[in-house]
Amino acid sequence: MTALDHLTQEQLWDARAAATYDTPGTGMEAPEVLGPTVDRLAELAENGRALELAVGTGRVAIPLARRRIEVSGIEISRPMIDRLREKASPEELPVTQGDIARTRVPGEFSLVYLVFNTIGNLLTQDAQVECFRNAAAHLRPGGRFVIELWVPQLQQMAPGLPAIIGAVEDGYILVDTLDITTQRLVSHHFTFGEGRSATVGRTPHRYVWPSELDLMARLAGFEPESRHADWQGTPFTSASTSHVSVYRKAADGR
Known part of the structure; x- marks a missing residue:
């Protein structure tokens, strides 16, 4: 056990992390990165409600909401939520503070998404499985859960x-x-x-293999719909270093 094992996610994602998280125009917020992400999520939402797990400072959720998609978020870090609030009001983007593996948001959604490797912030397999189950609990029958994740190298x-x-x-x-x-x-x-x-x-982090992710999805009642190497739809191969995986909740809701 290391000193990091004693730190909570709230302590890791503190005011200092929130203050330096945004990188306008570069890195995660470069147009060539953010644009295709938001385009694909808007398409998958099919004009329904969307929920972002670990919404952070709103890097993806805010531009998605400005596409006239009704977006809500769950976020464990109060400083990250405070930073988001500098950019979007509660009416534009409601956020519930809590753990993405357990926290519930009222209502039913067409899309739940978890981007930029964030499922790895859950440090046990059990917690990651519970995250899938929590996503399923928020989705309407036939709704989609989307995960962006790196492939262990x-x-x-x-x-x-x-x-x-x-x-x-x-x-x-x-x-x-x-x-x-x-x-x-x-x-x-x-x-x-x-x-x-x-x-x-x-x-x-806890890294997850694509096949392990598929099994977690099955345990939560999802069926695999697609997997690509990126948000633009590049084919996923053995050489891919990341993937965007889309899972669909059974149409009968089970």
Whole structure:
């Protein structure tokens, strides 16, 4: 057990994380990233209500709501909700504070979605299964649950070394340490400033294989509908490093 095991999600996603989470025009919010995401989700919603699990600061939910889709959110972090509120009112985007594996929102939805690898923030298989069941409980019969997730790249891990270098960029290095027995991964983010100054951030995750995700979906009453390598519909292959998977709740509601 590490020091990170004692941190709650509320502590990890604190005011400091919320203040630096948004990256307008770049990274997750670059037009070529955000545009196709919102386009595809709007299509899958089929003019019905949408629910974002782990809505964060509203990166996806706000532009989706401005497509005249009725969007609600669930978010565990109060600072993230406060940051969202600087951009969208409760009337435009209602948010319920709580755990995405258990928190319920009133009403029935056509679409529930969970993007940018966030199911990995749930650190046990049981919690991830409960997240699927919670998504199913919110959906109308025939409704869809969409997950965006990375594919574990364990083949990059050198024999005998428990870490993978995820990125080396100007002023930034990412190192992931892994425990393959628990499928636990800790991302270590090193950001370098002027001179010798540097900051370190760490976030824990539980990685999930695509086939394991499919089994979780089946346990929750979903049927697989599609899987692509990205939001634009690129075919998913053995070389893909991420996927967008769409599951559909049985039409009879079971």
